[in-house]
Amino acid sequence: MNFFNELDKFSDKTALITENSGAISYKNLLAVADQIAVHIENRCLVFIVCKNSFESIAGYVGFQRVGLVIALIDASIDDDFFLALLETYRPKYVYMPKEGQIDGFAFESVYSFENYVLLKSLKTVEYILHRDLNLLLTTSGSTGGPKFVRQSYKNIDSQVVALAEYLGITSEHRPITTMPMSYTYGLSIINSHFFKGSSLILTEASLVDPRFWSMLKENEATTFGGVPFIYEILKKLRFERMKLPSLKYITQAGGKLNNKLMAEFTQICEEKYIDFYVMYGQTEATARISYLPCEYVSKKLGSVGIPIPSGKMWLEDTEGNRIDSAGVAGELVYQGDNVTLGYAEDYFDLAKGDENKGLLRTGDIAECDEDGFFTITGRTKRFLKMYGNRINLDEIEQFLTEEGYDCACSGKDNELVIYLTKSKEKEKIKSYISTKMKIHPSGIDVRYIAKVPRNESGKILYSKLA
Amino acid sequence: MTTNREKYDNAFKESFEIKQSDLKDELEYNTIETWDSIGHMQLMAELEDSFDIMLDTDDILNFGTYAKGTEILAKYGVDI
Numbered sequence: 277m278n279f280f281n282e283l284d285k286f287s288d289k290t291a292l293i294t295e296n297s298g299a300i301s302y303k304n305l306l307a308v309a310d311q312i313a314v315h316i317e318n319r320c321l322v323f324i325v326c327k328n329s330f331e332s333i334a335g336y337v338g339f340q341r342v343g344l345v346i347a348l349i350d351a352s353i354d355d356d357f358f359l360a361l362l363e364t365y366r367p368k369y370v371y372m373p374k375e376g377q378i379d380g381f382a383f384e385s386v387y388s389f390e391n392y393v394l395l396k397s398l399k400t401v402e403y404i405l406h407r408d409l410n411l412l413l414t415t416s417g418s419t420g421g422p423k424f425v426r427q428s429y430k431n432i433d434s435q436v437v438a439l440a441e442y443l444g445i446t447s448e449h450r451p452i453t454t455m456p457m458s459y460t461y462g463l464s465i466i467n468s469h470f471f472k473g474s475s476l477i478l479t480e481a482s483l484v485d486p487r488f489w490s491m492l493k494e495n496e497a498t499t500f501g502g503v504p505f506i507y508e509i510l511k512k513l514r515f516e517r518m519k520l521p522s523l524k525y526i527t528q529a530g531g532k533l534n535n536k537l538m539a540e541f542t543q544i545c546e547e548k549y550i551d552f553y554v555m556y557g558q559t560e561a562t563a564r565i566s567y568l569p570c571e572y573v574s575k576k577l578g579s580v581g582i583p584i585p586s587g588k589m590w591l592e593d594t595e596g597n598r599i600d601s602a603g604v605a606g607e608l609v610y611q612g613d614n615v616t617l618g619y620a621e622d623y624f625d626l627a628k629g630d631e632n633k634g635l636l637r638t639g640d641i642a643e644c645d646e647d648g649f650f651t652i653t654g655r656t657k658r659f660l661k662m663y664g665n666r667i668n669l670d671e672i673e674q675f676l677t678e679e680g681y682d683c684a685c686s687g688k689d690n691e692l693v694i695y696l697t698k699s700k701e702k703e704k705i706k707s708y709i710s711t712k713m714k715i716h717p718s719g720i721d722v723r724y725i726a727k728v729p730r731n732e733s734g735k736i737l738y739s740k741l742a
Numbered sequence: 743m744t745t746n747r748e749k750y751d752n753a754f755k756e757s758f759e760i761k762q763s764d765l766k767d768e769l770e771y772n773t774i775e776t777w778d779s780i781g782h783m784q785l786m787a788e789l790e791d792s793f794d795i796m797l798d799t800d801d802i803l804n805f806g807t808y809a810k811g812t813e814i815l816a817k818y819g820v821d822i
Binding site: 482483484485486489505508509512513514517518663706707710716717718719 | 757759771772776778779780781782783784786799802803804
């Protein structure tokens with residue numbers, strides 16, 4: 277069991293503030309949540325198709341309180357990918373918006389709450405769920421196969437304790453949502469604030485929507501988090517000129533913010549008396565791995581800081597030897613109770629226990645300075661962050677190769693470049709990858725190349741690409 | 743010479759990957775997949791480049807439809 281079973285103590289405190297339903301106390305939230313979950317007999321797997329709404333959160337809280345295994349899936353998911361997840365994991369229940377549809381699977385509606393419906397599968401499959409397993413999260417929008425990261429009760433508990441400690445979260449805090457709850461960073465904000473009895477402001481509006489800013493101002497939000505793209509929007513909206521006296525601190529994670537933007541926000545936040553936390557993490561670590569204490573943000577520009585409370589971080593060379601001298605690059609390795617159990621690729625994997633034993637090789641290359649602050653300098657794996665989502669370049673290449681194309685993928689964060697040997701199909705590939713991988717087309721550049729450069733063994737020579 | 747209307751339309755077509763026939767007054771933020779927050783930022787950047795202007799915060803936030811955009815640009819002396 278986890279902290280969701282102790283939320284009753286917050287009783288009349290406001291748990292949620294929404295656009296449509298106004299303020300909802302913990303007591304009311306729990307009554308609704310328990311009413312949804314009462315329809316489920318035994319511990320089983322449930323899919324939640326998530327939005328930042330009262331209905332979605334209530335289902336999540338209810339299912340947590342009866343100890344289910346919960347897979348969180350964003351409502352904007354590609355239909356094919358959703359069906360692949362259903363086929364691969366065969367959840368006994370799906371809790372989703374009423375307007376959504378499931379084709380090809382037999383479900384009956386057993387309960388509905390406002391705009392959400394709880395569906396029960398009519399053709400269930402029996403399989404084992406490991407006792408430690410709590411949550412299943414995807415690692416990116418929709419690339420690759422139907423893979424989940426397996427998070428345990430201990431993972432969630434250790435993460436909320438660490439976040440509450442280093443961010444100093446209290447019941448007086450009011451975070452406003454800026455990211456999907458199915459995204460590990462968004463979820464970590466929700467979990468850690470419930471843990472402390474804070475009030476969550478829920479909105480589906482993005483930062484370019486005036487409704488977001490009126491929700492923030494009217495409800496006096498004290499904090500929000502953002503991936504680098506959110507900080508680019510804030511810059512464009514001239515955050516420095518906005519009057520937002522309720523904001524106490526803001527956080528940044530989900531990819532590296534370029535040093536220029538980081539320096540600008542450090543200064544803006546200092547002038548506005550807003551604490552600015554730069555953080556680093558992965559879904560494989562239940563969100564957070566390290567953070568840069570806000571008093572160091574100008575002194576250690578570009579750094580991802582120090583490990584979160586109770587975590588350990590070090591660097592290893594390619595032979596796996598620990599690097600102890602400052603300024604020498606190596607793979608960043610993390611150890612802590614928030615390192616997840618492992619991956620799942622089908623429902624048989626849900627029986628598995630802890631495969632990582634608290635140790636995570638991050639795939640990021642970093643250096644450590646004399647004061648023990650880490651800076652990421654590269655990656656061992658070929659992936660990009662597209663607007664906060666992790667995109668594996670090898671997977672996209674493989675995907676297009678399977679479709680019969682000769683191609684190579686490279687680029688940088690928010691700029692995926694696909695080199696294609698068929699000039700006439702540039703536009704087609706752009707819209708295909710955009711739809712399939714849920715990447716905004718403006719972030720994809722498809723370029724013609726006469727021949728993909730390869731070495732004798734057929735490996736692509738990325739350095740030879742345009 | 744490209745007219746302002748053509749420049750305006752091109753910004754929409756390029757930012758959202760849509761066709762001329764998709765452009766109508768009612769075209770609204772969040773009603774097509776590509777006009778999300780990412781597409782919106784792209785559109786603002788295209789318009790600022792094309793017309794050599796700098797949009798204010800409120801104008802970026804209130805730029806909710808194809809029609810509304812022409813009213814906003816008029817404030818910057820751009821007649822569509």
